[in-house]
Each structure stands twice: as structure tokens, then as C-alpha cells.
Amino acid sequence: MKSLVNIQLSENEDSVIILDQRLLPSRIEYLELRTAEEMYDAIRLLKIRGAPAIGIFAAYAMYVLSKVSKKSREKTLEQYGDYLKSARPTAVNLQWAVDRMLCASDLRAECRAVHDEDAAMCEKIAENGLTLLKDGDCVLTHCNAGALATSRYGTGLGALILGRERKMNFKAYVDETRPLMQGARITALELMNAGVDVTLICDNMAGIVMAQKRVNAVFVGCDRVAANGDVANKIGTSGLAILSKHYGIPFYVFCPSSTVDAKCKTGADIIIEERDSSEITEMYFKEQIAPQGVKCFNPAFDVTPRELITGIVTENGIVYTA
Numbered sequence: 001m002k003s004l005v006n007i008q009l010s011e012n013e014d015s016v017i018i019l020d021q022r023l024l025p026s027r028i029e030y031l032e033l034r035t036a037e038e039m040y041d042a043i044r045l046l047k048i049r050g051a052p053a054i055g056i057f058a059a060y061a062m063y064v065l066s067k068v069s070k071k072s073r074e075k076t077l078e079q080y081g082d083y084l085k086s087a088r089p090t091a092v093n094l095q096w097a098v099d100r101m102l103c104a105s106d107l108r109a110e111c112r113a114v115h116d117e118d119a120a121m122c123e124k125i126a127e128n129g130l131t132l133l134k135d136g137d138c139v140l141t142h143c144n145a146g147a148l149a150t151s152r153y154g155t156g157l158g159a160l161i162l163g164r165e166r167k168m169n170f171k172a173y174v175d176e177t178r179p180l181m182q183g184a185r186i187t188a189l190e191l192m193n194a195g196v197d198v199t200l201i202c203d204n205m206a207g208i209v210m211a212q213k214r215v216n217a218v219f220v221g222c223d224r225v226a227a228n229g230d231v232a233n234k235i236g237t238s239g240l241a242i243l244s245k246h247y248g249i250p251f252y253v254f255c256p257s258s259t260v261d262a263k264c265k266t267g268a269d270i271i272i273e274e275r276d277s278s279e280i281t282e283m284y285f286k287e288q289i290a291p292q293g294v295k296c297f298n299p300a301f302d303v304t305p306r307e308l309i310t311g312i313v314t315e316n317g318i319v320y321t322a
């Protein structure tokens with residue numbers, strides 16, 4: 001099955017059309033976003049999600065908003081940019097794309113370039129990642145780092161998808177990734193569509209999967225790489241890295257170079273997004289599953305220290321950190 005288009009500019013270029021990723025896998029619905037508020041909400045509520053995809057979306061959004069800003073003169077493009085950047089703090093790609101658009105002289109060409117460059121980087125990341133695998137290997141994944149989180153192929157899933165195109169066979173254990181279930185809802189869908197043999201597990205089952213030697217490696221995406229090699233990714237990633245170290249399983253992080261933040265010294269400098277407790281207590285459940293009023297802590301990301309990472313795979317190659 002061809003992968004779904006996640007982001008595109010409308011024909012008359014006055015809106016951005018996105019696949020509403022909150023509804024996957026049961027419903028495929030597209031949303032047309034025209035206003036800055038609609039675009040902010042799309043990022044904030046994860047209608048569009050995944051670090052590179054958020055960056056691509058922000059680039060298109062800035063192009064559309066540049067026309068609004070010229071016409072209405074209510075807000076400058078810089079103000080729209082600051083507003084979009086404030087939607088989510090952890091993935092650097094959002095800030096990166098907005099700043100890149102603010103420096104561009106031809107915004108129309110620039111947003112297309114951001115998209116095309118990401119597709120080219122993903123393809124190279126997939127090629128580089130494929131050198132880590134042999135036919136029949138089994139990989140553990142967390143959250144979603146596939147085509148829907150990027151432009152095509154994805155980062156963390158790219159090697160598996162490219163390998164399948166070359167008739168290689170792979171298995172994957174897919175963490176469901178509580179609380180927003182990106183693994184169960186999106187990674188399982190993308191890998192099954194690619195023909196990978198998928199087994200879905202709850203997040204707390206990764207330990208037994210590794211203890212029983214069911215996986216050859218762990219592949220994850222990431223939202224920001226600090227200058228020292230620490231990495232922020234979906235909550236639960238650091239726990240997986242600790243387990244991997246214990247069981248001697250290689251732990252690889254995949255990202256385009258747009259996710260590297262040279263200005264951020266270490267993982268301690270990365271702002272971790274905290275989200276609403278309803279994501280833990282009721283979202284994706286038929287009814288509330290925790291006592292009314294219970295206190296919750298809901299960080300959306302965590303930081304994996306560089307010493308737990310075997311290597312970081314980008315379009316430029318593999319950097320071995322451990």
C-alpha cells in the first residue's frame with residue numbers, strides 16, 4: 001500500500017492540508033488549515049506530529065501566513081512565527097523551520113525545499129540504517145518515526161521500509177507508547193503496510209522481550225540532539241536505552257541533521273513538554289480509568305544520555321557515541 005500523504009499545500013496555496021493523525025488507524029480524514037490558530041492547534045493537539053513533520057508543516061504554515069500578514073497587517077510574520085513556535089517546546093525542528101522561513105527571501109520556494117530536503121535526508125537515513133540490519137532481523141521500536149512523522153520512509157522506521165522494498169524480511173516488536181499510542185496506532189499500521197512482521201506490545205513488556213533475546217536492536221527517532229550527544233525522544237525512550245544496555249542490545253537513534261541543536265549544550269538544557277492529565281486518565285479509553293481528581297505527571301518526552309546510545313544515524317552517516 002502506498003503511504004498516506006501527511007502534509008500538503010492546497011492548490012491555491014492559501015491553506016495547509018494535513019492528515020489528522022489523532023484518528024489513525026480507524027479513520028483517514030484530512031483537515032484544511034487557514035488561520036494561525038488552526039495551525040497552532042494542529043501542532044499542539046498532535047493532529048500533525050513527529051519532529052520532522054512538524055518542521056515541514058511549520059514551513060508551509062509560515063508561507064500561508066506570510067500572505068495573511070501582508071493582507072491584514074494585523075500581525076507580522078515574526079509574530080506568527082513566535083506563536084507557532086510556542087505550540088510545542090521539545091522538537092527543535094519546529095523552531096528550526098520557522099527561523100529558516102523568516103530568513104528566506106522566497107518563502108514559496110523555501111517551504112518546498114524544507115519538504116524536499118527532508119525526503120532526501122530520510123532516504124539517506126534509511127540507506128545508512130539498512131547497513132545495520134541483515135535479512136530476518138527483528139527490531140524493537142518506540143513511538144512513531146515513520147513516513148507520517150516525516151516526509152517519506154521515516155527515520156527510525158526507514159531502514160525496515162527500504163529493506164522491505166528490496167525484498168528483505170524483518171520482524172518488529174512495536175511498543176504501544178502510552179499515553180497517546182503512536183506505536184499502536186501509527187507505527188503498527190505503517191510497518192504492517194510495508195510487509196514487516198509486527199508484534200505489538202505494551203510499553204512495560206520491553207524487558208521480557210529483550211531478556212528472551214527476541215530483538216537484535218532498538219531503533220527510535222528523536223526530537224532534539226544536544227551538542228554532547230544526549231537525545232530527547234518520546235517518553236519511555238530512556239528506559240528502553242537502560243534496558244538495552246543491561247541486555248547488551250544495540251540502541252540506535254535516527255534523525256535528520258535538522259534535529260541536531262548545536263546551541264543546546266546537554267540534555268539538561270532541553271525543555272520537556274508536559275501535557276494534560278486527561279491523556280493518561282481518559283483519552284483512548286471508553287471511560288475514565290483513574291479516580292476523579294488523581295494527580296498525574298505527564299511528560300511527553302525524556303532525555304537519553306549519550307552513553308546509553310550505541311549510535312546516532314543521520315543522512316551523513318552513523319556517529320558511534322558509546
Ligand code: MRU
Nearest residue numbers: 049050051143145149221222234
Ligand atoms: O509527540 P509526538 O508524537 O510528536 O512524538 C514523536 C516522537 O517522539 C518521535 O519519535 C520523534 O518525533 C521522531 S519522528 C521521526
